[in-house]
Amino acid sequence: MKSKLIEVKDLKKYYPAKKSSIIGKTQYLKAVDGVSFYINEGETFGLVGESGCGKSTVGKSIIRLFDITDGEILYRGKDISKLNGRQLKSYRRKMQVIFQDPYSSLNPTLTVEEIISEPLDVYNIGDKGQRRERVIELLEKVGLNKDHLGRYPHEFSGGQRQRIGIARALSIKPEFILCDEPISALDVSIQAQVVNMLEDLQEELGLTYLFIAHDLSMVRYISHRIGVMYLGKLVEKGPSDEIYNHPAHPYTQALLSSVLEPDPKMAAKTIKALEGDVPSPLNPPKGCRFVTRCKYAMKKCYEIEPKLKEISPDHSVACHLY
Amino acid sequence: MKDSLLEVKDLEVTFFNRNGKVRAVRGINFDVKKGEILGIVGESGSGKTVTNLSIMGLLKGTGKVTKGQIIYKGENLLNKSEKEMLKIRGNDIAMIFQDPMTSLNPVFTVGNQITDVIMRHQKLSRKEAKKKTIEMLKMVGIPSAEERYNNYPHEFSGGMRQRAIIAMALSCKPDLLIADEPTTALDVTIQAQILELLKELKEKLNTSIILITHDLGVVANICSRVVVMYGGMIMEEGSVEDIFYTPLHPYTKGLLQSLPKTGGKMKERLIPIKGNPPNLANEIKGCPFADRCPYTMDICREKQPKYYYDGENHRGMCWLLDKSINGKGENHEE
Numbered sequence: 197m198k199s200k201l202i203e204v205k206d207l208k209k210y211y212p213a214k215k216s217s218i219i220g221k222t223q224y225l226k227a228v229d230g231v232s233f234y235i236n237e238g239e240t241f242g243l244v245g246e247s248g249c250g251k252s253t254v255g256k257s258i259i260r261l262f263d264i265t266d267g268e269i270l271y272r273g274k275d276i277s278k279l280n281g282r283q284l285k286s287y288r289r290k291m292q293v294i295f296q297d298p299y300s301s302l303n304p305t306l307t308v309e310e311i312i313s314e315p316l317d318v319y320n321i322g323d324k325g326q327r328r329e330r331v332i333e334l335l336e337k338v339g340l341n342k343d344h345l346g347r348y349p350h351e352f353s354g355g356q357r358q359r360i361g362i363a364r365a366l367s368i369k370p371e372f373i374l375c376d377e378p379i380s381a382l383d384v385s386i387q388a389q390v391v392n393m394l395e396d397l398q399e400e401l402g403l404t405y406l407f408i409a410h411d412l413s414m415v416r417y418i419s420h421r422i423g424v425m426y427l428g429k430l431v432e433k434g435p436s437d438e439i440y441n442h443p444a445h446p447y448t449q450a451l452l453s454s455v456l457e458p459d460p461k462m463a464a465k466t467i468k469a470l471e472g473d474v475p476s477p478l479n480p481p482k483g484c485r486f487v488t489r490c491k492y493a494m495k496k497c498y499e500i501e502p503k504l505k506e507i508s509p510d511h512s513v514a515c516h517l518y
Numbered sequence: 519m520k521d522s523l524l525e526v527k528d529l530e531v532t533f534f535n536r537n538g539k540v541r542a543v544r545g546i547n548f549d550v551k552k553g554e555i556l557g558i559v560g561e562s563g564s565g566k567t568v569t570n571l572s573i574m575g576l577l578k579g580t581g582k583v584t585k586g587q588i589i590y591k592g593e594n595l596l597n598k599s600e601k602e603m604l605k606i607r608g609n610d611i612a613m614i615f616q617d618p619m620t621s622l623n624p625v626f627t628v629g630n631q632i633t634d635v636i637m638r639h640q641k642l643s644r645k646e647a648k649k650k651t652i653e654m655l656k657m658v659g660i661p662s663a664e665e666r667y668n669n670y671p672h673e674f675s676g677g678m679r680q681r682a683i684i685a686m687a688l689s690c691k692p693d694l695l696i697a698d699e700p701t702t703a704l705d706v707t708i709q710a711q712i713l714e715l716l717k718e719l720k721e722k723l724n725t726s727i728i729l730i731t732h733d734l735g736v737v738a739n740i741c742s743r744v745v746v747m748y749g750g751m752i753m754e755e756g757s758v759e760d761i762f763y764t765p766l767h768p769y770t771k772g773l774l775q776s777l778p779k780t781g782g783k784m785k786e787r788l789i790p791i792k793g794n795p796p797n798l799a800n801e802i803k804g805c806p807f808a809d810r811c812p813y814t815m816d817i818c819r820e821k822q823p824k825y826y827y828d829g830e831n832h833r834g835m836c837w838l839l840d841k842s843i844n845g846k847g848e849n850h851e852e
């Protein structure tokens with residue numbers, strides 16, 4: 197039996213929004229509203245979904261960048277969602293992150309060497325010489341080299357900066373890495389290098405990843421299991437091949453059919469976009485959150501919120517069609 | 519070239535840093551026709567953004583155009599004053615930046631920032647400009663645009679920020695739109711909306727678009743021509759069919775090979791291009807791709823290849839294309 201490294205139970209994260217002038221009380225933006233899934237040790241869970249649906253918020257909740265509104269986050273079975281600063285320290289070391297935005301995530305006043313060795317300094321790993329050696333080893337792993345040690349982030353292109361972020365995340369040999377769109381800023385030849393690298397590291401070190409992306413071909417490629425999010429909820433989850441070969445939720449189906457093939461002959465006259473309005477997370481639809489854009493919407497979809505239901509082993513979907 | 523809107527001629531850009539020179543763009547030539555979408559793809563760090571910042575007159579810090587011309591509607595933009603460029607940037611050429619945060623000021627609301635831009639370039643009252651802003655936000659698919667108008671940039675998700683910037687760039691109806699990775703942060707259903715929007719601009723307003731992206735799916739679907747860059751140079755240029763079906767350059771072939779195969783059930787390992795891109799702080803004597811190319815010959819390391827043409831509009835910069843070279847096509851990695 198595989199063991200679960202991380203399990204998220206009914207996670208909620210609400211942000212207070214502007215006071216509504218009509219009702220007169222504080223409105224909440226429900227960025228994540230009751231999400232549950234688990235990640236097996238040594239495996240990759242892919243999280244996909246519309247921009248703004250709460251993927252990064254789920255990731256940041258797990259690594260405890262902020263306090264969550266409700267729910268549990270189990271790390272090897274222990275709930276870490278209510279731990280405070282000092283109690284969290286040992287978990288922080290095990291969990292690292294590679295961010296979406298390679299521009300704002302690197303401190304512009306530090307050199308590449310300082311950026312990558314910062315976690316080593318914080319946890320007092322190795323002496324000065326060993327740290328430098330480790331930094332060079334990591335730079336080479338991500339396709340840079342020791343000529344870059346003394347340079348500053350602004351001297352690098354977007355893709356190069358992302359690789360610096362990856363090297364940094366790997367520096368203290370974490371167990372879990374939150375990869376928040378780690379390859380979106382990279383060109384395909386380097387994407388393939390990085391994905392192969394993440395896979396090799398997984399095999400070698402038994403790393404566990406939460407891999408957030410919207411490039412579905414890559415998510416499928418790297419993930420063992422996948423969750424599809426829409427407006428703060430998981431609408432479908434299951435083994436990655438199963439999701440790709442038998443997508444059940446109309447949103448998942450739309451995601452898959454909007455993938456653009458790298459082949460001019462298959463270029464569609466009009467690129468298929470979903471019809472309908474994207475609802476605001478401030479004011480989500482009452483029944484199914486996808487109802488405003490769903491071509492199958494029935495009467496009860498406007499009224500009753502569908503619950504996740506298992507339709508084949510380990511594959512569940514939240515939709516009234518099932 | 520009669521129907522060119524923009525011609526970049528022999529452009530060189532160098533960064534003069536304390537620890538030496540970085541030659542980021544090393545003599546490139548291309549043009550953008552009226553009403554076309556030109557794709558620029560290429561290695562990360564190959565000079566795509568720097569080239570386009572030069573067109574906009576927005577190179578910052580130690581970066582300088584050291585050679586070449588940028589001809590827009592018959593005039594060399596490099597001879598324009600900063601004041602003239604300000605006007606051109608607002609009304610003629612707009613750019614969607616790769617980094618959404620550089621175009622949004624964190625201390626002002628998203629809505630106000632777009633309204634300010636509209637007011638600066640069009641003679642509209644604040645009230646009218648606000649109305650226009652909300653229209654633009656709706657057009658790029660921001661839900662509850664009226665309420666979201668008052669949000670600060672950090673209250674938007676990455677993709678929503680990008681859409682706000684696209685709204686800002688489009689609000690002035692530019693003749694040339696430079697879009698630097700405009701859909702990288704977006705999921706495919708929203709990407710589809712934005713790409714449809716770009717196509718519509720091209721078709722209805724005859725806007726020319728330079729689209730920088732590493733997403734070959736996007737290129738295949740909306741670009742008519744493609745420029746492939748590597749190491750500050752153009753390796754190959756051709757129609758989208760040329761590039762996808764009969765690529766000339768080993769780098770282009772490598773890019774196409776790196777894509778994950780779709781459809782297949784069994785997971786095959788990805789095939790990246792081995793090795794690392796060249797350090798642009800160093801002199802590159804021969805072909806910039808020589809260190810990573812599976813076909814490298816002696817001459818590749820010694821002399822920079824020239825362009826060889828396959829038809830009038832398809833060119834590649836590679837010694838393999840020279841008919842007089844022997845040892846052609848030997849892949850020394852297999």
Ligand SMILES: Nc1ncnc2c1ncn2[C@@H]1O[C@H](COP(=O)(O)OP(=O)(O)OP(=O)(O)O)[C@@H](O)[C@H]1O
Pocket residue numbers: 211225227245246247248249250251252253254296477672673674675676677678703704705
């Ligand atoms: N600090 C914050 N204050 C208020 N609202 C926030 C904050 N951070 C995020 N949000 C909102 O929460 C929702 C989810 O944001 P999140 O960044 O998790 O989305 P995402 O799925 O990662 O999107 P993307 O793919 O664009 O990165 C969005 O509507 C966003 O505007």
Ligand SMILES: Nc1ncnc2c1ncn2[C@@H]1O[C@H](COP(=O)(O)OP(=O)(O)OP(=O)(O)O)[C@@H](O)[C@H]1O
Pocket residue numbers: 350351352353354355356381383533535540542560561562563564565566567568569579580581616798
């Ligand atoms: N301020 C600077 N000082 C020194 N070098 C710089 C500076 N800005 C950019 N460069 C260098 O110029 C080269 C071209 O950078 P550019 O940002 O144009 O790449 P790009 O092709 O847009 O890459 P990406 O796909 O990663 O965005 C890079 O090698 C980069 O390191």
Ligand code: SF4
Pocket residue numbers: 767768769805806807808809811812813814815818823835836837838
């Ligand atoms: S010139 Fe030589 S090294 Fe460069 S791409 Fe052609 S074969 Fe490869």
Ligand SMILES: [Mg+2]
Pocket residue numbers: 251252253296376675676
């Ligand atoms: Mg995100």
Ligand SMILES: [Mg+2]
Pocket residue numbers: 353354566567568616698
């Ligand atoms: Mg760039």
